[in-house]
Amino acid sequence: MSAQFATKRLGKELQKIRNSRLPPGIELVSAENLEEWLLDIQVLDDNPLYQNQTYRLKFRFGSTYPIEPPEVVFVKLSDRPIPMHPHIYSNGIICLDLLGQQGWSPVQNVESVCMSLQSMLTGNSKNERPPGDDDFVRANQLRPKDIEFYYHDNTV
Amino acid sequence: MSGPRRSTPRRNLIADPGNPALYTNRAMARLKLSQWDNAIADCHECLRLAPDSMKAHYSLSQAHLALRAYDDALAHALKAHGLCVAAADKSLATITAHVLRCKMDRWNDMERRRVRETSDLEAEMLAMLGRARDEAVREAAAAAADQDEGTRREIGAEWDAKIGRLRAVFEDARPQKEKLRVVPDWAIDDISFCFMADPVITKTGKSYERASIIEHLRRQPTDPLTREPLYPSELRPNLDLKQACDEFLAENGWAADW
Numbered sequence: 001m002s003a004q005f006a007t008k009r010l011g012k013e014l015q016k017i018r019n020s021r022l023p024p025g026i027e028l029v030s031a032e033n034l035e036e037w038l039l040d041i042q043v044l045d046d047n048p049l050y051q052n053q054t055y056r057l058k059f060r061f062g063s064t065y066p067i068e069p070p071e072v073v074f075v076k077l078s079d080r081p082i083p084m085h086p087h088i089y090s091n092g093i094i095c096l097d098l099l100g101q102q103g104w105s106p107v108q109n110v111e112s113v114c115m116s117l118q119s120m121l122t123g124n125s126k127n128e129r130p131p132g133d134d135d136f137v138r139a140n141q142l143r144p145k146d147i148e149f150y151y152h153d154n155t156v
Numbered sequence: 157m158s159g160p161r162r163s164t165p166r167r168n169l170i171a172d173p174g175n176p177a178l179y180t181n182r183a184m185a186r187l188k189l190s191q192w193d194n195a196i197a198d199c200h201e202c203l204r205l206a207p208d209s210m211k212a213h214y215s216l217s218q219a220h221l222a223l224r225a226y227d228d229a230l231a232h233a234l235k236a237h238g239l240c241v242a243a244a245d246k247s248l249a250t251i252t253a254h255v256l257r258c259k260m261d262r263w264n265d266m267e268r269r270r271v272r273e274t275s276d277l278e279a280e281m282l283a284m285l286g287r288a289r290d291e292a293v294r295e296a297a298a299a300a301a302d303q304d305e306g307t308r309r310e311i312g313a314e315w316d317a318k319i320g321r322l323r324a325v326f327e328d329a330r331p332q333k334e335k336l337r338v339v340p341d342w343a344i345d346d347i348s349f350c351f352m353a354d355p356v357i358t359k360t361g362k363s364y365e366r367a368s369i370i371e372h373l374r375r376q377p378t379d380p381l382t383r384e385p386l387y388p389s390e391l392r393p394n395l396d397l398k399q400a401c402d403e404f405l406a407e408n409g410w411a412a413d414w
Binding site for chain 2 (some may be wrong): 005008009012013066067068102105106107
Protein backbone atom coordinates (compact mmCIF):
# COMPACT_ATOMS: atom_id res chain seq x y z
CA MET A 1 0.00 0.00 0.00
CA SER A 2 1.26 3.44 -0.76
CA ALA A 3 1.45 6.51 1.43
CA GLN A 4 -1.94 7.79 0.28
CA PHE A 5 -3.64 4.87 2.03
CA ALA A 6 -1.96 5.76 5.32
CA THR A 7 -2.95 9.41 4.87
CA LYS A 8 -6.52 8.49 4.08
CA ARG A 9 -6.88 6.20 7.06
CA LEU A 10 -5.27 8.74 9.44
CA GLY A 11 -7.56 11.46 8.12
CA LYS A 12 -10.55 9.26 8.87
CA GLU A 13 -9.33 8.37 12.35
CA LEU A 14 -8.94 12.07 13.04
CA GLN A 15 -12.38 12.85 11.66
CA LYS A 16 -13.89 10.11 13.82
CA ILE A 17 -12.15 11.41 16.94
CA ARG A 18 -13.36 14.95 16.24
CA ASN A 19 -16.92 13.79 15.61
CA SER A 20 -17.38 11.46 18.53
CA ARG A 21 -14.75 12.41 21.16
CA LEU A 22 -12.21 10.14 22.84
CA PRO A 23 -12.85 8.03 25.96
CA PRO A 24 -12.31 9.70 29.36
CA GLY A 25 -8.68 10.32 30.28
CA ILE A 26 -7.52 10.53 26.65
CA GLU A 27 -7.14 13.83 24.86
CA LEU A 28 -5.82 14.77 21.45
CA VAL A 29 -3.23 17.53 21.75
CA SER A 30 -2.26 17.94 18.12
CA ALA A 31 -2.32 16.15 14.79
CA GLU A 32 -1.29 19.05 12.61
CA ASN A 33 0.75 17.04 10.23
CA LEU A 34 -0.81 13.65 9.90
CA GLU A 35 2.45 11.78 10.47
CA GLU A 36 2.93 12.85 14.07
CA TRP A 37 0.21 13.05 16.68
CA LEU A 38 0.46 14.10 20.32
CA LEU A 39 -2.00 12.86 22.93
CA ASP A 40 -2.32 13.24 26.69
CA ILE A 41 -3.45 10.34 28.82
CA GLN A 42 -4.42 10.05 32.45
CA VAL A 43 -5.08 7.07 34.69
CA LEU A 44 -8.54 7.56 36.09
CA ASP A 45 -8.73 5.04 38.94
CA ASP A 46 -7.08 5.53 42.33
CA ASN A 47 -3.77 3.79 41.58
CA PRO A 48 -1.43 5.89 43.77
CA LEU A 49 1.45 5.62 41.28
CA TYR A 50 -0.27 7.74 38.66
CA GLN A 51 -2.76 9.91 40.53
CA ASN A 52 -3.16 13.50 39.40
CA GLN A 53 -0.62 13.06 36.61
CA THR A 54 -0.92 13.60 32.89
CA TYR A 55 1.37 11.86 30.45
CA ARG A 56 2.25 12.94 26.92
CA LEU A 57 2.32 10.36 24.13
CA LYS A 58 3.89 10.85 20.71
CA PHE A 59 2.67 8.74 17.77
CA ARG A 60 4.67 8.60 14.55
CA PHE A 61 3.08 6.95 11.53
CA GLY A 62 4.95 5.54 8.57
CA SER A 63 3.62 5.27 5.03
CA THR A 64 2.71 1.63 5.71
CA TYR A 65 0.33 2.36 8.61
CA PRO A 66 -1.90 0.56 9.59
CA ILE A 67 -0.29 -2.53 8.10
CA GLU A 68 2.80 -1.70 10.18
CA PRO A 69 2.50 -0.37 13.75
CA PRO A 70 2.99 3.30 14.61
CA GLU A 71 5.94 4.28 16.78
CA VAL A 72 4.61 5.29 20.19
CA VAL A 73 6.69 6.82 23.00
CA PHE A 74 6.11 8.87 26.13
CA VAL A 75 7.57 12.37 25.92
CA LYS A 76 9.06 14.18 28.90
CA LEU A 77 8.05 17.82 29.47
CA SER A 78 8.19 20.00 32.60
CA ASP A 79 4.63 19.05 33.49
CA ARG A 80 4.56 15.67 31.74
CA PRO A 81 6.72 13.03 33.47
CA ILE A 82 7.50 9.56 32.13
CA PRO A 83 5.22 7.13 34.02
CA MET A 84 6.90 4.65 36.35
CA HIS A 85 6.38 1.12 35.02
CA PRO A 86 8.51 -2.03 34.66
CA HIS A 87 7.90 -1.91 30.88
CA ILE A 88 8.53 1.79 30.32
CA TYR A 89 12.11 3.04 30.08
CA SER A 90 12.99 6.39 31.56
CA ASN A 91 13.52 7.82 28.04
CA GLY A 92 9.87 7.13 27.24
CA ILE A 93 10.33 3.98 25.16
CA ILE A 94 7.50 1.53 25.77
CA CYS A 95 7.86 -2.23 25.76
CA LEU A 96 4.40 -3.45 24.77
CA ASP A 97 3.80 -6.39 22.43
CA LEU A 98 0.87 -4.57 20.81
CA LEU A 99 3.32 -1.99 19.44
CA GLY A 100 5.87 -4.54 18.17
CA GLN A 101 6.05 -6.10 14.71
CA GLN A 102 4.56 -9.34 16.00
CA GLY A 103 1.84 -8.07 18.31
CA TRP A 104 0.47 -5.32 16.10
CA SER A 105 -2.75 -5.78 14.18
CA PRO A 106 -4.12 -3.39 11.54
CA VAL A 107 -7.49 -3.24 13.29
CA GLN A 108 -5.81 -1.38 16.15
CA ASN A 109 -5.94 2.41 16.02
CA VAL A 110 -4.80 5.47 17.94
CA GLU A 111 -7.69 5.27 20.36
CA SER A 112 -7.27 1.55 21.07
CA VAL A 113 -3.51 1.98 21.63
CA CYS A 114 -4.12 4.78 24.13
CA MET A 115 -6.67 2.63 25.93
CA SER A 116 -4.21 -0.27 26.10
CA LEU A 117 -1.57 2.01 27.59
CA GLN A 118 -4.08 3.35 30.10
CA SER A 119 -4.93 -0.15 31.24
CA MET A 120 -1.26 -1.16 31.27
CA LEU A 121 -0.69 1.62 33.82
CA THR A 122 -3.89 0.94 35.74
CA GLY A 123 -2.94 -2.66 36.33
CA ASN A 124 0.58 -1.96 37.56
CA SER A 125 1.59 -1.77 41.22
CA LYS A 126 5.40 -1.80 40.88
CA ASN A 127 7.12 1.53 41.30
CA GLU A 128 10.10 0.55 39.16
CA ARG A 129 11.79 0.81 35.74
CA PRO A 130 12.66 -2.16 33.52
CA PRO A 131 15.84 -4.02 34.48
CA GLY A 132 18.89 -2.43 32.84
CA ASP A 133 17.12 0.90 32.33
CA ASP A 134 20.30 3.00 32.81
CA ASP A 135 22.32 1.00 30.30
CA PHE A 136 19.50 0.87 27.78
CA VAL A 137 18.81 4.59 27.94
CA ARG A 138 22.54 5.36 27.57
CA ALA A 139 23.29 2.92 24.75
CA ASN A 140 20.16 2.53 22.65
CA GLN A 141 20.34 3.92 19.14
CA LEU A 142 17.53 1.92 17.60
CA ARG A 143 14.09 3.13 16.77
CA PRO A 144 11.57 1.75 19.29
CA LYS A 145 9.90 -0.61 16.89
CA ASP A 146 13.19 -2.17 15.79
CA ILE A 147 14.14 -3.14 19.32
CA GLU A 148 13.69 -6.82 20.06
CA PHE A 149 12.31 -6.69 23.56
CA TYR A 150 12.73 -9.70 25.70
CA TYR A 151 9.47 -10.01 27.54
CA HIS A 152 11.00 -11.07 30.82
CA ASP A 153 7.80 -10.88 32.76
CA ASN A 154 4.51 -11.14 30.94
CA THR A 155 2.46 -10.86 34.11
CA VAL A 156 2.99 -7.12 34.39
CA MET B 157 12.34 16.97 -32.17
CA SER B 158 8.83 16.83 -30.88
CA GLY B 159 7.34 18.12 -34.13
CA PRO B 160 8.17 15.32 -36.56
CA ARG B 161 7.76 12.69 -33.89
CA ARG B 162 4.20 13.64 -33.24
CA SER B 163 3.34 13.33 -36.91
CA THR B 164 4.82 9.83 -37.13
CA PRO B 165 2.01 7.30 -37.61
CA ARG B 166 1.62 5.60 -34.25
CA ARG B 167 1.85 2.05 -35.63
CA ASN B 168 5.49 2.71 -36.44
CA LEU B 169 6.39 3.21 -32.82
CA ILE B 170 5.46 -0.36 -31.89
CA ALA B 171 8.54 -2.45 -32.53
CA ASP B 172 6.77 -5.80 -32.28
CA PRO B 173 3.09 -5.58 -33.24
CA GLY B 174 2.40 -9.03 -31.76
CA ASN B 175 3.53 -8.11 -28.27
CA PRO B 176 0.49 -7.04 -26.18
CA ALA B 177 2.61 -5.52 -23.39
CA LEU B 178 3.90 -2.83 -25.75
CA TYR B 179 0.35 -1.57 -26.28
CA THR B 180 -0.48 -1.30 -22.57
CA ASN B 181 2.82 0.46 -21.95
CA ARG B 182 2.05 3.00 -24.63
CA ALA B 183 -1.56 3.27 -23.41
CA MET B 184 -0.27 4.21 -19.96
CA ALA B 185 2.02 6.84 -21.46
CA ARG B 186 -0.90 8.21 -23.45
CA LEU B 187 -3.10 8.33 -20.35
CA LYS B 188 -0.45 10.54 -18.78
CA LEU B 189 -0.60 12.78 -21.84
CA SER B 190 -4.43 12.87 -21.69
CA GLN B 191 -4.65 11.29 -25.16
CA TRP B 192 -7.72 9.32 -24.21
CA ASP B 193 -8.81 8.08 -27.64
CA ASN B 194 -5.31 6.90 -28.53
CA ALA B 195 -5.01 5.16 -25.17
CA ILE B 196 -8.33 3.39 -25.79
CA ALA B 197 -7.16 2.26 -29.23
CA ASP B 198 -4.00 0.79 -27.69
CA CYS B 199 -5.99 -1.03 -25.01
CA HIS B 200 -8.32 -2.57 -27.56
CA GLU B 201 -5.34 -3.69 -29.62
CA CYS B 202 -3.82 -5.27 -26.51
CA LEU B 203 -7.10 -6.99 -25.55
CA ARG B 204 -7.36 -8.42 -29.06
CA LEU B 205 -4.00 -10.11 -28.51
CA ALA B 206 -4.44 -10.83 -24.80
CA PRO B 207 -8.12 -10.71 -23.70
CA ASP B 208 -7.23 -11.11 -20.01
CA SER B 209 -4.79 -8.25 -19.67
CA MET B 210 -5.47 -6.59 -16.32
CA LYS B 211 -3.43 -3.53 -17.29
CA ALA B 212 -5.41 -3.06 -20.51
CA HIS B 213 -8.74 -3.18 -18.68
CA TYR B 214 -7.42 -0.83 -16.00
CA SER B 215 -6.08 1.69 -18.53
CA LEU B 216 -9.24 1.41 -20.58
CA SER B 217 -11.28 2.15 -17.49
CA GLN B 218 -9.18 5.22 -16.69
CA ALA B 219 -9.57 6.56 -20.22
CA HIS B 220 -13.34 5.98 -20.20
CA LEU B 221 -13.61 7.67 -16.84
CA ALA B 222 -11.77 10.72 -18.17
CA LEU B 223 -14.18 10.79 -21.12
CA ARG B 224 -17.12 10.47 -18.70
CA ALA B 225 -18.23 7.14 -20.16
CA TYR B 226 -19.07 5.96 -16.67
CA ASP B 227 -20.68 2.60 -17.46
CA ASP B 228 -17.73 1.51 -19.59
CA ALA B 229 -15.29 2.81 -16.98
CA LEU B 230 -16.95 0.76 -14.24
CA ALA B 231 -17.27 -2.38 -16.36
CA HIS B 232 -13.57 -2.40 -17.19
CA ALA B 233 -12.59 -1.47 -13.63
CA LEU B 234 -14.51 -4.49 -12.33
CA LYS B 235 -12.94 -6.71 -14.97
CA ALA B 236 -9.47 -5.49 -13.97
CA HIS B 237 -10.32 -6.07 -10.30
CA GLY B 238 -11.39 -9.65 -10.98
CA LEU B 239 -8.22 -10.37 -12.94
CA CYS B 240 -6.14 -8.73 -10.21
CA VAL B 241 -7.67 -10.96 -7.52
CA ALA B 242 -7.21 -14.08 -9.64
CA ALA B 243 -3.53 -13.26 -10.23
CA ALA B 244 -2.88 -12.18 -6.61
CA ASP B 245 -1.40 -9.04 -8.14
CA LYS B 246 0.07 -6.43 -5.81
CA SER B 247 -1.90 -3.55 -7.30
CA LEU B 248 -5.16 -4.71 -5.72
CA ALA B 249 -5.39 -1.73 -3.37
CA THR B 250 -4.96 0.73 -6.24
CA ILE B 251 -7.50 -1.04 -8.43
CA THR B 252 -10.01 -1.32 -5.58
CA ALA B 253 -9.72 2.42 -5.01
CA HIS B 254 -10.28 2.96 -8.73
CA VAL B 255 -13.44 0.79 -8.71
CA LEU B 256 -14.87 2.94 -5.93
CA ARG B 257 -13.91 6.10 -7.78
CA CYS B 258 -15.76 4.88 -10.91
CA LYS B 259 -18.85 4.09 -8.85
CA MET B 260 -18.77 7.49 -7.20
CA ASP B 261 -18.21 9.48 -10.39
CA ARG B 262 -20.98 7.53 -12.07
CA TRP B 263 -23.37 8.24 -9.20
CA ASN B 264 -22.39 11.93 -9.08
CA ASP B 265 -23.13 12.21 -12.78
CA MET B 266 -26.57 10.63 -12.38
CA GLU B 267 -27.25 12.82 -9.37
CA ARG B 268 -26.28 15.98 -11.24
CA ARG B 269 -28.55 15.02 -14.08
CA ARG B 270 -31.42 14.22 -11.72
CA VAL B 271 -31.11 17.54 -9.91
CA ARG B 272 -30.95 19.44 -13.19
CA GLU B 273 -33.96 17.61 -14.63
CA THR B 274 -36.00 18.12 -11.49
CA SER B 275 -35.30 21.82 -11.31
CA ASP B 276 -36.01 22.18 -15.04
CA LEU B 277 -39.31 20.41 -14.55
CA GLU B 278 -40.17 22.57 -11.57
CA ALA B 279 -39.43 25.77 -13.48
CA GLU B 280 -41.47 24.66 -16.49
CA MET B 281 -44.47 23.64 -14.42
CA LEU B 282 -44.42 26.92 -12.52
CA ALA B 283 -44.21 28.90 -15.74
CA MET B 284 -47.15 26.97 -17.19
CA LEU B 285 -49.31 27.56 -14.15
CA GLY B 286 -48.36 31.24 -14.17
CA ARG B 287 -49.47 31.58 -17.79
CA ALA B 288 -52.72 29.69 -17.08
CA ARG B 289 -53.43 32.00 -14.18
CA ASP B 290 -52.92 35.17 -16.24
CA GLU B 291 -55.16 33.80 -18.96
CA ALA B 292 -57.92 32.86 -16.53
CA VAL B 293 -57.89 36.32 -15.04
CA ARG B 294 -57.96 37.89 -18.51
CA GLU B 295 -60.82 35.69 -19.67
CA ALA B 296 -62.86 36.43 -16.59
CA ALA B 297 -62.42 40.12 -17.22
CA ALA B 298 -63.36 39.85 -20.90
CA ALA B 299 -66.35 37.47 -20.48
CA ALA B 300 -68.24 39.54 -18.02
CA ALA B 301 -67.51 43.20 -17.79
CA ASP B 302 -70.02 43.39 -15.00
CA GLN B 303 -67.84 41.13 -12.77
CA ASP B 304 -66.39 43.23 -10.06
CA GLU B 305 -62.77 43.58 -9.04
CA GLY B 306 -63.37 41.15 -6.14
CA THR B 307 -64.30 38.17 -8.34
CA ARG B 308 -61.25 38.68 -10.53
CA ARG B 309 -59.07 38.78 -7.47
CA GLU B 310 -60.67 35.55 -6.25
CA ILE B 311 -59.82 33.77 -9.48
CA GLY B 312 -56.23 35.04 -9.26
CA ALA B 313 -55.95 33.86 -5.65
CA GLU B 314 -57.20 30.38 -6.60
CA TRP B 315 -54.44 30.03 -9.14
CA ASP B 316 -51.85 31.42 -6.75
CA ALA B 317 -52.84 28.74 -4.26
CA LYS B 318 -52.31 26.09 -6.95
CA ILE B 319 -48.88 27.50 -7.70
CA GLY B 320 -48.07 27.46 -3.98
CA ARG B 321 -49.15 23.83 -3.68
CA LEU B 322 -46.96 22.82 -6.62
CA ARG B 323 -43.99 24.56 -5.06
CA ALA B 324 -44.66 22.73 -1.80
CA VAL B 325 -44.77 19.37 -3.57
CA PHE B 326 -41.30 19.95 -5.05
CA GLU B 327 -40.10 21.30 -1.74
CA ASP B 328 -41.29 18.14 0.03
CA ALA B 329 -39.52 15.93 -2.44
CA ARG B 330 -36.17 17.66 -1.86
CA PRO B 331 -35.21 16.96 1.77
CA GLN B 332 -35.93 13.24 1.35
CA LYS B 333 -33.15 13.02 -1.19
CA GLU B 334 -30.81 15.13 0.91
CA LYS B 335 -30.69 12.49 3.64
CA LEU B 336 -28.20 12.77 6.45
CA ARG B 337 -24.89 11.58 5.05
CA VAL B 338 -23.88 8.82 7.43
CA VAL B 339 -22.10 5.66 6.34
CA PRO B 340 -23.14 2.59 8.33
CA ASP B 341 -20.26 0.90 10.17
CA TRP B 342 -20.95 -2.44 8.53
CA ALA B 343 -19.93 -1.01 5.17
CA ILE B 344 -16.55 0.25 6.41
CA ASP B 345 -13.38 -1.85 6.32
CA ASP B 346 -11.67 -1.84 9.73
CA ILE B 347 -8.20 -1.73 8.19
CA SER B 348 -8.36 0.99 5.55
CA PHE B 349 -11.46 2.70 7.03
CA CYS B 350 -12.79 2.84 3.46
CA PHE B 351 -16.13 1.83 2.02
CA MET B 352 -15.93 -1.84 1.03
CA ALA B 353 -15.97 -2.72 -2.66
CA ASP B 354 -15.11 -6.42 -2.37
CA PRO B 355 -15.63 -7.66 1.20
CA VAL B 356 -14.17 -11.04 2.17
CA ILE B 357 -14.83 -12.94 5.39
CA THR B 358 -12.35 -14.73 7.68
CA LYS B 359 -12.76 -17.88 9.75
CA THR B 360 -13.69 -15.75 12.76
CA GLY B 361 -16.64 -14.29 10.86
CA LYS B 362 -15.24 -10.79 10.46
CA SER B 363 -15.23 -9.14 7.02
CA TYR B 364 -12.57 -6.88 5.50
CA GLU B 365 -11.89 -5.27 2.16
CA ARG B 366 -10.00 -7.86 0.15
CA ALA B 367 -7.15 -5.49 -0.75
CA SER B 368 -6.58 -4.55 2.92
CA ILE B 369 -6.59 -7.99 4.44
CA ILE B 370 -4.39 -9.40 1.64
CA GLU B 371 -1.90 -6.59 2.33
CA HIS B 372 -1.86 -7.51 6.01
CA LEU B 373 -1.58 -11.26 5.36
CA ARG B 374 1.37 -10.65 3.06
CA ARG B 375 3.21 -9.20 6.04
CA GLN B 376 1.85 -11.58 8.64
CA PRO B 377 -0.43 -14.56 7.99
CA THR B 378 -2.60 -14.14 11.09
CA ASP B 379 -6.18 -13.16 11.77
CA PRO B 380 -6.15 -9.48 12.81
CA LEU B 381 -8.57 -10.14 15.66
CA THR B 382 -7.51 -13.51 17.06
CA ARG B 383 -3.89 -13.75 15.79
CA GLU B 384 -4.59 -17.33 14.73
CA PRO B 385 -2.92 -18.44 11.49
CA LEU B 386 -4.81 -17.24 8.44
CA TYR B 387 -3.91 -17.64 4.76
CA PRO B 388 -5.30 -15.80 1.72
CA SER B 389 -6.70 -19.09 0.39
CA GLU B 390 -8.97 -19.26 3.45
CA LEU B 391 -10.73 -15.97 2.69
CA ARG B 392 -14.21 -16.22 1.21
CA PRO B 393 -16.18 -13.52 -0.55
CA ASN B 394 -18.98 -12.19 1.65
CA LEU B 395 -21.66 -12.01 -1.01
CA ASP B 396 -24.49 -10.77 1.20
CA LEU B 397 -22.38 -7.95 2.57
CA LYS B 398 -21.19 -7.08 -0.92
CA GLN B 399 -24.77 -6.85 -2.10
CA ALA B 400 -25.70 -4.68 0.88
CA CYS B 401 -22.71 -2.40 0.18
CA ASP B 402 -23.60 -2.16 -3.51
CA GLU B 403 -27.22 -1.36 -2.69
CA PHE B 404 -26.22 1.33 -0.24
CA LEU B 405 -23.83 2.80 -2.77
CA ALA B 406 -26.47 2.82 -5.50
CA GLU B 407 -28.58 5.10 -3.29
CA ASN B 408 -25.68 7.03 -1.74
CA GLY B 409 -22.89 7.26 -4.28
CA TRP B 410 -21.05 9.93 -2.26
CA ALA B 411 -20.23 7.22 0.31
CA ALA B 412 -17.58 5.72 -1.98
CA ASP B 413 -15.32 8.58 -1.02
CA TRP B 414 -16.19 8.56 2.64
